[in-house]
Amino acid sequence: MDLHLLDAAPTAEEREAVDALLGEPRSGWEGGVRDESRDAFTAAGGQEVRALRHLLLPALLAVQARVGWVSEGALNYVCQRLSVPPADAYGVATFYALLSTVPRPARMLHVCDDIACRCKGAEELCAELERTVGPAYHAPQGEHVDLDEVPSGWLRSPCLGLCEQAPAAMVTVAGPKPVERLFGHADLAGLSRVLKGDLAPSLEPRTRLWQAGDPMLRLLRRVDVTDPTSLDDYRAHGGYEALRLALSIGPEGVIREVSDAKLMGRGGAAFPTGRKWEAVARQPVRPHFLICNADESEPGTFKDRVIMEGDPFSLVEAMTIAAFATGCEQGYIYIRGEYPLAAERLQNAIDVARARGLLGRNIMGVGLRFDLEIRRGGGAYICGEETAVFNSIEGLRGEPRNKPPFPVNVGVFGKPTLINNVETLVNVLEILLIGGPAYAAIGTAGSSGPRLFCLSGCVTRPGVYEVPFGTTLRQMLSLAGGVAGGRPLQGILLGGAAGVFVRADEIDMPLTFEGTRAAQATLGSGVIMVFDDTIDLVPILLRIAAFFRDESCGQCVPCRVGTVRQEEALHRIHAGRTRGDMSGELALLDEIGLAMKDASICGLGQTAYSAVESAIKRLRLFDRSVR
Amino acid sequence: MFGAGGGTSSYREVEETDVIFLWGANARENHPIFFHHVLKAIHRGARMFAMDPRRTASAQWADQWLGLNVGSDIALANAMAREIIHAGLANRTFIQRATTGFDEYAACVERYTLEVGERETGVPADVIRDAAHAYARADRAVICWTLGITEHHNAVDNVLSLINLALLTGHVGKYGSGVNPLRGQNNVQGGGDMGAIPNRLVGFQDWTKDTEVRARFEQAWGVKLKPQYGLNMTQMFNAAERGELHAIYAIGENPAQAEADQHRTEHLLTGLDHLVVQDIFLTATARLAHVVFPASSSWCEAEGTVTNSERRVQRVRKALEPPGNARDDLWIISELARRLGHDWGHPSAEEVWNEVRSMAPIFAGMSYERLEREGGLHWPCFHENHPGELFLHSRLWNDPIVGPSAPFSVVEHDPPVERPDAEYPFTLTTGRRLDSYNTGVQTGGFTSPLRRGESLDISPEDAERLGVLDGDPVRVTSRRGSVVAPARLDRSLRTGLVFMTLHFQDEVRVNQLTIDETDPKSGTAEFKACAVRVEPVSVSEPATTSAHGAVGHGG
Numbered sequence A: 001m002d003l004h005l006l007d008a009a010p011t012a013e014e015r016e017a018v019d020a021l022l023g024e025p026r027s028g029w030e031g032g033v034r035d036e037s038r039d040a041f042t043a044a045g046g047q048e049v050r051a052l053r054h055l056l057l058p059a060l061l062a063v064q065a066r067v068g069w070v071s072e073g074a075l076n077y078v079c080q081r082l083s084v085p086p087a088d089a090y091g092v093a094t095f096y097a098l099l100s101t102v103p104r105p106a107r108m109l110h111v112c113d114d115i116a117c118r119c120k121g122a123e124e125l126c127a128e129l130e131r132t133v134g135p136a137y138h139a140p141q142g143e144h145v146d147l148d149e150v151p152s153g154w155l156r157s158p159c160l161g162l163c164e165q166a167p168a169a170m171v172t173v174a175g176p177k178p179v180e181r182l183f184g185h186a187d188l189a190g191l192s193r194v195l196k197g198d199l200a201p202s203l204e205p206r207t208r209l210w211q212a213g214d215p216m217l218r219l220l221r222r223v224d225v226t227d228p229t230s231l232d233d234y235r236a237h238g239g240y241e242a243l244r245l246a247l248s249i250g251p252e253g254v255i256r257e258v259s260d261a262k263l264m265g266r267g268g269a270a271f272p273t274g275r276k277w278e279a280v281a282r283q284p285v286r287p288h289f290l291i292c293n294a295d296e297s298e299p300g301t302f303k304d305r306v307i308m309e310g311d312p313f314s315l316v317e318a319m320t321i322a323a324f325a326t327g328c329e330q331g332y333i334y335i336r337g338e339y340p341l342a343a344e345r346l347q348n349a350i351d352v353a354r355a356r357g358l359l360g361r362n363i364m365g366v367g368l369r370f371d372l373e374i375r376r377g378g379g380a381y382i383c384g385e386e387t388a389v390f391n392s393i394e395g396l397r398g399e400p401r402n403k404p405p406f407p408v409n410v411g412v413f414g415k416p417t418l419i420n421n422v423e424t425l426v427n428v429l430e431i432l433l434i435g436g437p438a439y440a441a442i443g444t445a446g447s448s449g450p451r452l453f454c455l456s457g458c459v460t461r462p463g464v465y466e467v468p469f470g471t472t473l474r475q476m477l478s479l480a481g482g483v484a485g486g487r488p489l490q491g492i493l494l495g496g497a498a499g500v501f502v503r504a505d506e507i508d509m510p511l512t513f514e515g516t517r518a519a520q521a522t523l524g525s526g527v528i529m530v531f532d533d534t535i536d537l538v539p540i541l542l543r544i545a546a547f548f549r550d551e552s553c554g555q556c557v558p559c560r561v562g563t564v565r566q567e568e569a570l571h572r573i574h575a576g577r578t579r580g581d582m583s584g585e586l587a588l589l590d591e592i593g594l595a596m597k598d599a600s601i602c603g604l605g606q607t608a609y610s611a612v613e614s615a616i617k618r619l620r621l622f623d624r625s626v627r
Numbered sequence B: 001m002f003g004a005g006g007g008t009s010s011y012r013e014v015e016e017t018d019v020i021f022l023w024g025a026n027a028r029e030n031h032p033i034f035f036h037h038v039l040k041a042i043h044r045g046a047r048m049f050a051m052d053p054r055r056t057a058s059a060q061w062a063d064q065w066l067g068l069n070v071g072s073d074i075a076l077a078n079a080m081a082r083e084i085i086h087a088g089l090a091n092r093t094f095i096q097r098a099t100t101g102f103d104e105y106a107a108c109v110e111r112y113t114l115e116v117g118e119r120e121t122g123v124p125a126d127v128i129r130d131a132a133h134a135y136a137r138a139d140r141a142v143i144c145w146t147l148g149i150t151e152h153h154n155a156v157d158n159v160l161s162l163i164n165l166a167l168l169t170g171h172v173g174k175y176g177s178g179v180n181p182l183r184g185q186n187n188v189q190g191g192g193d194m195g196a197i198p199n200r201l202v203g204f205q206d207w208t209k210d211t212e213v214r215a216r217f218e219q220a221w222g223v224k225l226k227p228q229y230g231l232n233m234t235q236m237f238n239a240a241e242r243g244e245l246h247a248i249y250a251i252g253e254n255p256a257q258a259e260a261d262q263h264r265t266e267h268l269l270t271g272l273d274h275l276v277v278q279d280i281f282l283t284a285t286a287r288l289a290h291v292v293f294p295a296s297s298s299w300c301e302a303e304g305t306v307t308n309s310e311r312r313v314q315r316v317r318k319a320l321e322p323p324g325n326a327r328d329d330l331w332i333i334s335e336l337a338r339r340l341g342h343d344w345g346h347p348s349a350e351e352v353w354n355e356v357r358s359m360a361p362i363f364a365g366m367s368y369e370r371l372e373r374e375g376g377l378h379w380p381c382f383h384e385n386h387p388g389e390l391f392l393h394s395r396l397w398n399d400p401i402v403g404p405s406a407p408f409s410v411v412e413h414d415p416p417v418e419r420p421d422a423e424y425p426f427t428l429t430t431g432r433r434l435d436s437y438n439t440g441v442q443t444g445g446f447t448s449p450l451r452r453g454e455s456l457d458i459s460p461e462d463a464e465r466l467g468v469l470d471g472d473p474v475r476v477t478s479r480r481g482s483v484v485a486p487a488r489l490d491r492s493l494r495t496g497l498v499f500m501t502l503h504f505q506d507e508v509r510v511n512q513l514t515i516d517e518t519d520p521k522s523g524t525a526e527f528k529a530c531a532v533r534v535e536p537v538s539v540s541e542p543a544t545t546s547a548h549g550a551v552g553h554g555g
Helices: A012-022 A053-067 A072-082 A086-093 A115-119 A122-132 A188-195 A231-236 A241-260 A273-282 A303-310 A312-326 A340-355 A386-393 A422-434 A436-440 A473-479 A513-518 A537-551 A557-574 A582-599 A603-607 A610-617 B011-015 B032-044 B073-086 B092-098 B102-109 B114-121 B125-137 B155-169 B188-193 B211-221 B233-241 B262-270 B329-339 B349-359 B368-373 B460-466
Strands: A042-044 A107-112 A152-157 A169-173 A179-183 A288-294 A328-335 A360-363 A368-376 A417-421 A450-457 A463-468 A489-494 A500-503 A527-532 B019-023 B047-051 B064-066 B141-145 B178-181 B247-251 B274-279 B291-294 B304-307 B312-316 B426-431 B456-458 B473-477 B482-489 B497-501 B530-536
Touching: A012 A053, A012 A072, A053 A072, A053 A086, A053 A368, A053 A386, A072 A086, A107 A122, A107 A188, A115 A122, A115 A450, A115 A527, A115 A537, A122 A188, A152 A188, A169 A188, A179 A340, A231 A312, A231 A340, A241 A273, A241 A312, A241 A422, A241 A436, A273 A312, A273 A417, A288 A312, A288 A386, A288 A422, A303 A312, A303 A340, A303 A422, A303 A450, A312 A328, A312 A340, A312 A368, A312 A417, A312 A422, A328 A340, A328 A386, A340 A368, A386 A417, A417 A422, A422 A436, A422 A450, A450 A473, A463 A473, A473 A489, A473 A527, A500 A610, A537 A557, A537 A610, A557 A582, A557 A603, A582 A603, A582 A610, B011 B032, B011 B141, B019 B032, B019 B125, B032 B047, B047 B125, B064 B125, B073 B102, B073 B114, B073 B125, B073 B155, B092 B155, B114 B125, B125 B155, B141 B155, B155 B178, B188 B304, B211 B349, B233 B262, B304 B349, B312 B368, B456 B460, B456 B473, B460 B482, B460 B530
Parallel strands: A107 A152, A288 A328, A288 A417, A328 A368, A450 A527, B019 B047, B019 B141, B047 B064, B141 B178, B247 B274, B274 B291, B426 B497, B456 B482
Antiparallel strands: A042 B064, A107 A169, A169 A179, A360 A368, A450 A463, A489 A500, A489 A527, B304 B312, B426 B530, B456 B497, B473 B482, B473 B530
């Protein structure tokens, strides 16, 4: 390839981090020691090396974890190893927020200032940090930075997926034994200690599942009940019964049960799962790939994290069943980079399952072949879009692809791919255990089965709740103990940042696909974020707008430009400096929103105006100003 | 190949093949359009092997780079052949049915063990073995080569050694397998097609051997044909040197800068009684001419056809009137004939083409109307209903074969004439870059962001030993001449090997350095290998060419 490698050389640590992943370089051409008698006359490369492109992101993440940032030398070395042009790899490295191509201190604190945490004082916390510790870290441009002088720094972060323990933060410590820890209930004292190197405050215990042990639970029945690291405990609580049943009824049988269950995808798009499985199973092209989309990044969403942390084996089992049904031999769990504990528990579950013959070449002794690999994201919301997941796994920038072709035909590595969300997959266990028709009887006619909801913001008991479809918003609120402090409800953000605000008088809305559709709302990823009367929603809207502007991948114009224009208009409104009168600004927002909805190639741009629009039109947020 | 002067495969087959040998061909830079077809194959999963002393841009795309010593191609090919034979991978059925001379060939390659191959080429034995196996085991495989094979004193033998590999494995005459010289211009193939070579008439017909051909042409043209071949360019200059050749009519050729050993060429050109140059630019050769015919630009100011590397004849249409006094080549030639007493009238391009069709069976079916309608046709195309042939020599797969067998050729390794020694310790190999074309006549007129000007490309290790930094001027001296150029450190070069182009002959006359050792069979000079000395130059010395007066040509 036309590599145009740089002159920069890696440090010993950087080399070590990359070699730990890729093995020792085979020649001087790959950055190893030049053997004049051989390297002067031959070099290997081509298909074999280019096939390793999918290791680009893992290699960059390895350097980041080891050194704290990706220097030119490290980038160049990775490129030399993988036969990727540095300009190309730079495009990938700069795509992900958790990767830094400028010097960054080894110990970094990522403080969530997104909407749920904002309800719990995240903005004030950041202000206090600025006052006491100093401003958020910013690498000096073009100057030499001596990182020994700067041991730590902090950054604002978009939603970390720990909304029930808001305000949330994540600490990363680069080094030979890197530390990554997500923690909640952050306060100034704790954060200051972490910044100074005392990581004890990041070890605060997690909030337990409020419904833990409730016999009604189907998806969460083992969370906070079993030991998430123990396969035996998992099996003692019904684990791997579903796989045994699946093997007995065969792949067509499994797909029939899933279809009969009328299971709909829980990632947000609500596509019938059985149809997707059948389409992949039918594809004559081989191999088929299975991907679990665990890039749970929709602000306010944390249900998948709770499953992966609390019951990781269930996901491994569910994926094995999906692979069996659709003819996949290789699966990936694409998990967001901000979920270190979930990744660790899943890795343990995979390792244990493999050691016990529940993954690998001969699963359960029946000759079933399937293996699983975890791929961690690098901090990019867009990588939750299914085709962006493919690009990210393949080592490209995580930009969504045009559809068609659809993933069932041309997915990751150009092969037929089944991609499902964590919650969707875990439902399959229940379907097999009770049978498709019995499952279909749960919930409503149009929305079958149990559903997980993420309650956050101003509620008494924030957390994940499992209920049958059809439960109303009002019931959900009371399940979580109502609005915190008994304050009046101002509105609820339903479905996440890409969802819609609903009014206090709409809370009898049944939470079903059809019910929310009728109310021109959406369940999205199951977010129920509650705002009481004390919350100023305009800064919340600004944060949402900033989020989309930041997370837009930039490849299509309506979204790249639209998200910027939307944020600018909201800033003008917020600052009371509207161009012309307010109605003009609102008309402009509407026009931008329409353009994004109609012309963006993926869901990000298509829904970037959704929350803002509902705040304007349902909550009448700016009506006072209009008057 | 095998009597037909063209590559055997179509581009589509290259895209759909499994193994590609790019041998002495930096197609990424020098055949960028063809390389797109290679890239399609690569993206489909084909494996590519690059045989080139330099790890070129093409070689960086390769599954394996075989960085053989300059001029050791036959040693490499023969070592592969021996390995293929000994590993039982030779296509015995094909060899028996379609070829002759296998036993002599097998006996010849027997001494080229992998160890001998490694010793002569520098390429590790296991790498030679793997490449041989990949080629022999592939369902489909093509060999493509260019000047890295042909710009040697034993050019034809080099080509034959590659054809031997194809015969040995049966990788010829079937879809996706073939042997292909890549053409450096849109119409290099067409020049040969039309008989602009000294040993064939239009359509690659040999009038000296085939009496039917000779009779046909003599009847059509109403003249007696001399029963021997004409002279190739090298032979012409040798004849001029001997005083046997007195006049040259050069059409679209710039020998003053393109030929090896420039001093000698210039000397011979200026010594001619009469030099006529027909060109679209006032080239260095034209400046020496007695008469210059300004010609039209054939791709936009003239009607006609071109033939590309896949033997596809395509129409070229006139879009512009030639500027000033420039005239269509056809007009100039007809007019010249008329004034010399042969009035041919002024035939149109189509009329000339129809004469070509009537005289050369391989073009017989290609009317202008069909070329237009079908977007070009592959030769041979014998009649109006013949679709043209995607690939050549399918006859070799008929049982029994149709027509003559394909002969193996016994060829032995014969290193470059001039090898490095204590006085001239470097091997200089010349070539081309993406942004420029040959002597720069066609590319020097516009700027390119990629163009760096001439440089002496040298390995970082050698540069360090010489105390030379990137960009420092160095003097490059061969037994024939000496030039000064900035050094450019290039990791794709190993120690002892340096590289220059021939693009900037007005500034740096690289062909003063090259050796005029030509292949007796093809007349091509050994531009790819000569011995040079490299010395740092003090910055004050101007970076220009200086003649090396003390040494005569030929060394």
